[in-house]
Amino acid sequence: MRVSTTMTYNRNLAYLQKANSRLDTSTTRYNTGLKFENAGEDPSGMASKIKYDAAITNYKQFATNAGLAADTMAEEETALESMWNSLSSAHTRLIQAVDSTNDTTSLDAIAEDLLQIRDQLFDLMNTQNAEGEYIFSGAQSTVSTMRKTSDGHYFCQADGQARVVQVAPSVSVQISDSGLNIFENCDLAKTISLTGDTNGLYGMINDYGDYDALYEKYYDPTGAGTNQLTLNVNADDTFSITAPDGVTVLAQGEVDDDGTIEALGMKFSIGDGKTGQNRAVTITMDKPQKGNILNELTTYIDSLRDGTLSTDQLSDVMAQAQVSVKNAMNQYDMYRGRVGSRENEVENVINSDTSLKNIKTTARANITEVDAFEAASDIVKDQQALQVARSVFSSINGTSLFDYI
DSSP states (O other): OOOOHHHHHHHHHHHHHHHHHHHHHHHHHHHHOBSOSSTTTOHHHHHHHHHHHHHHHHHHHHHHHHHHHHHHHHHHHHHHHHHHHHHHHHHHHHHHHTOTTOOHHHHHHHHHHHHHHHHHHHHHHTOBOTTSOBTTSTTOTTSOSEEEOTTSOEEEOOOSOOOEEEEETTEEEEOOOOHHHHTTTEEOOOOEEEEESOTTOEEEEOOHHHHHHHHHHHOOTTSOSOOEEEEEEOTTSEEEEEOTTSSOEEEEEEOOTTSEEEETTEEEEOSSSOOOSOEEEEEEEOOOOEEOHHHHHHHHHHHHTOTTOOHHHHHHHHHHHHHHHHHHHHHHHHHHHHHHHHHHHHHHHHHHHHHHHHHHHHHHHHHHBOOHHHHHHHHHHHHHHHHHHHHHHHHHHTOOGGGGO
8 A cells, every 4th residue: 555645644634633623622611511512513412402491491480480479479368468457447346336325426436447447448459569460350450450430339340360370380370369259249248128017117137146047047049938037016015936938936925125026136126115016027038148348338337427327227237237347357368268278389389390490400411511520631631632643743744755765
């Protein structure tokens, strides 16, 4: 085989260039900390990197979503707690309102306190987050949750839909509750209506515990029954109350000396004492109603300032008020408990997301990142190899085939 000087030169030059390229590569890896920078250097590694990049990006977004969810839930929980406290204050004032020693000035002071509480509740129901979104407005978070009309009526503008965000590959959580469900659908106090020979007679519920037991037993929500009791007051000042079947006697006794009857959680005032005549009064157990507590508070405020109501009438309104406010407190507390449960769920998801993101990040690093000590060692070896290549090339470059003849 014939070996020319040119072939020898080219072969050693190629070796020198290769050694120099290896040193460039090892130096770049050491400086960047990466094993490769494009698919051409490591197609399989780059494919894995792209997969891990996408997964890590998703987990970062999940973390952002979970953070938003946690913040919104905390705001909702705080707002509901503040509402509960405001209603607790209202409940206390309503109890004070039935004190027989109250004069007009005292009742007006209570009404003023309730008005301020109502306005506080209105503001809390329209709580906004850091982005200016109304947290109780459901999906239409740019619209205020509660609105007050020119005639002083309050109504809910929330759409009833809960906002949901994805916080993990297969986990979505509800981040807020709609005010339509929380504020607009509170159970109001049960009521009764009287028809028949009611002249001079006023009826009210004065013990909701006893009345609720009666209601649960005899009220027919299907409408198939009459849902009506009958109060018979006799000329000898005795009375009886019969069930909707018209036969079963539920209560009986004598009319009190002050012309009142108390039975089954209800109180009836005949008026000017005992009548000495027979009368029959139909007691209708009214259909349960729902509403928002803002409008109810307005009714209570107006009643406290209405000087024409009798003692029984005002006591009736205040008794209803106490029950309705208590029901609202229970409802707000129930939703606050639900928020707390979701907060725990989100906290667990955040911890899981963080762990999984770290696992993906470590796996990506194993594929793409160089070991610093190993990279430094490669530089030293490639520098030595380049030095040898240069020495050989210099030696070969200074000779020709004639030197061997």
